[in-house]
Amino acid sequence: MNAFTYRGGVLHAEAVPLPRIAESVGTPFYCYSTAALDAAWHAFADAFAGSDVTICYAVKANSNLAVIRTLAQRGAGADVVSVGEMRRALAAGIPPERIVFSGVGKTAAEMAEAVEAGIYQINVESLPELRALSAVAAGLGRRAPVAVRVNPDVDARTHAKISTGRKENKFGIDIDLARAVYAEAAALPGIRPVSVAVHIGSQLMELEPFRMAFERVAELVRVLREDGHDIRRMDLGGGLGIRYRDEAPPSHGEYARIVREVAGALGCHVTLEPGRALVGNAGILVSSVIYRKEGVGRNFLILDAAMNDLMRPSLYDAWHTIVPVKEPGPGSAVQPIDVVGPVCESTDTFAVQRPLPPVAEGELVAFLSAGAYGAVMASTYNTRPLIPEVLVNGSDFAVVRRRPTIEEILAAEAIPAWL
């Protein structure tokens, strides 16, 4: 399903022409499609129909309340990595029993809030964290339901900066040490070890690393059961890749088959934590061309969007397809051009020598597949206010996060009395 298509020569989000949103909120802005979120949800969830699976949307991919609510209404739980994200998930209507708390550095205050909220599970990534959680939970008279996130030492074969399942990564506890950790966990007063968790990376394009990681987890579950632990759940993480350019992501059906094969044999309830796969292709970033700069042997398209609005290209050399909002005429020639933002960094470059049809100053362009790890990573570098987010639903649209004013940014700062 593609929610972003040309109609009558103009790029639309569902039935809304993008220039209409641009007039209303100004550029740049993020635009999400309800129909695309719905389609991505169903593509994922339907593959698991009839299985004992809870899909906990990894909120960090796009934590806008309206996006979380859209998925929550369709049955999603949440995977959160901070207390801020937990509050978002709760505010969006996800019940605590469907929330998993992941992340390598939870503070005691975050743990206390999660335990008091009564969330489904806390995924622990180190022994010090396990002991700290026990102390917090016991202090509240509770035993926290815990999964130990293991590091299975599997190469996810994705970009190094989004790989998390190798020994050298900071994530999880070495799977070979897991038995001893569960033994300690069971003896701690504030811990109830209920599950084993794994998450090996993001934007995976092959199923084999998933299978290897899941099988290692399954083997561990068997060993832990022999050791007397009552493990009836597995948390198999997220990471399923999407198409940005010409990649061929694994089929949801095949992915689901692997999950079922591994977990079904153990009779485990499974939680999954997809982020990018649910939202990545449900959002775009729309920007205006400020200038066309013709250099010596190199031309630049200077946009009003920058690396602080969409970091992925400068952070991970990520590719986003860029299209003009005004549909190029048939046979219109493409020219290679560097697409850059106005921030004072050379890495503020979205694309180098990208073949694009002619786009004039003042016209709009759209970055496709910007729904995941886009708005959530934005900063106000160069005192550029965070850009608005808009959610489209059929022929309706709503601003789901407004653009702060520069006055609001300045108001959070103070000049001390001695100045």
Ligand SMILES: *Cc1c(COP(=O)(O)O)cnc(C)c1O
């Ligand atoms: C980031 C993250 C996810 C989601 O990853 P995607 O690649 O967006 O699916 C899931 N689980 C954990 C623990 C994560 O850190």
